[in-house]
Amino acid sequence: MNHNITLTVNGVDQHLTVASHQTLVRVLREQLGLTGGKAGCLSGQCGTCSVLLNNDIVNACMVLAAEIDGCEIQTIEGLAQGDRLHPLQQAFLDHGGMQCGFCTSGMVMSAYALLQRSSRPDENEIRSALVGNLCRCTGYADIIKSVQVASRSRR
Ligand code: FES
Ligand code: FES
Numbered sequence: 001m002n003h004n005i006t007l008t009v010n011g012v013d014q015h016l017t018v019a020s021h022q023t024l025v026r027v028l029r030e031q032l033g034l035t036g037g038k039a040g041c042l043s044g045q046c047g048t049c050s051v052l053l054n055n056d057i058v059n060a061c062m063v064l065a066a067e068i069d070g071c072e073i074q075t076i077e078g079l080a081q082g083d084r085l086h087p088l089q090q091a092f093l094d095h096g097g098m099q100c101g102f103c104t105s106g107m108v109m110s111a112y113a114l115l116q117r118s119s120r121p122d123e124n125e126i127r128s129a130l131v132g133n134l135c136r137c138t139g140y141a142d143i144i145k146s147v148q149v150a151s152r153s154r155r
Contacts, residue, residue: 005069009034010078018065025049025060028075036076036105047133050106051075057113059132076105079112088112088150097146103135111147120151 040048052074079086114129
């Protein structure tokens with residue numbers, strides 16, 4: 001069964017027709033071409049698909065698009081202003097937080113959600129915010145440092 005829905009994605013209204021079983025990550029990637037969020041495990045385990053849904057971080061692979069008619073979505077593509085990276089993206093770039101193309105987008109979105117609700121998170125808060133974003137290749141030290149730098153730059 002198909003459903004007509006409207007999502008506000010990165011500030012722009014999108015009128016979409018989605019199947020009942022279609023997940024938000026699929027709609028973003030396949031219908032809107034927003035491929036920054038990755039389709040990793042597709043089972044809510046890895047965080048590569050993280051986006052903001054009405055300002056809360058969610059795994060887009062666990063959200064049915066048909067159930068979020070009228071909601072606001074923010075993806076990694078909505079952070080930069082033109083050619084200017086968001087300070088959080090810049091900090092990830094400058095301080096080694098940017099790891100591979102699979103995990104980085106989700107890490108940045110989870111960190112972004114954290115900084116929306118806490119302007120001065122301590123290391124434990126940052127670790128908690130990133131607990132759903134897995135990377136088994138590297139340590140998290142540079143990622144945490146990047147978030148700390150970004151939070152300082154906002155003060
Ligand atoms: S792809 Fe969504 S949590 Fe892994
Ligand atoms: S999953 Fe991205 S660097 Fe490990």
